[in-house]
Amino acid sequence: MDEPVHRNSGVISIPVDGVRPTSPITTVDAAVAEARRSVHASPRFVLTFSTGETRTVFGTGLIGRKPLPQPGESFDQLVQIADRTRSVSKTHLEFGEHEGMLWIVDRFSGNGTIVRRPDDGALRCEPGRRYLVPRGSRVELAEQSFTVE
Numbered sequence: 001m002d003e004p005v006h007r008n009s010g011v012i013s014i015p016v017d018g019v020r021p022t023s024p025i026t027t028v029d030a031a032v033a034e035a036r037r038s039v040h041a042s043p044r045f046v047l048t049f050s051t052g053e054t055r056t057v058f059g060t061g062l063i064g065r066k067p068l069p070q071p072g073e074s075f076d077q078l079v080q081i082a083d084r085t086r087s088v089s090k091t092h093l094e095f096g097e098h099e100g101m102l103w104i105v106d107r108f109s110g111n112g113t114i115v116r117r118p119d120d121g122a123l124r125c126e127p128g129r130r131y132l133v134p135r136g137s138r139v140e141l142a143e144q145s146f147t148v149e
Contacts, residue, residue: 045102045135046149051082057095062107063141064092087111087142093125102133102148111142 044058059076062069065088067078081088089109096103106113106125113125118136125131133139137148 043097043100045097047079047146048149049081049146050144053081055079058097060094060096062091062094063146064088064090064107064109067091081141081144081146083142083144085143088144089142092141093139098132102135103130104133104139105130109141114140116140 042058044056047055047057047063049055057077057079061067061075061077061079063079063081065083065086066080068091069075069078075094089107089111091107092109093107093113094105104113104115104125106127106129108127112127115123115125115131115133116138117123117134123131133148135148139146139148
């Protein structure tokens, strides 16, 4: 009698007893909730304006007399400040967070933006360029300003 021929099928069996998925399966609702938590878990900055207003900001945003995003843009916050002199542009600057520090970008405002860091002199911001603003700094928006805490 001929011996049966054993062939390697290429199938490997792995016992499933005790094996757990590496990460839990998340539903769409859980993913949305996590995204909201991550936005709110980002660093917060308190902006104290020369007008007496105080705003706590996080994520991304725009600051101005009447800030308005361009078509296709999306921001977490729009910060409107009172400026009777109208020296602050409608959408004066953009802000965000990078590695725990606030950054700003002058949005081609009419009167410009100046950053005064605690350990440095005044720095006039070039429109469209991002600048880091450490806590304790003062940001001047034409005739108005705010400090970052």
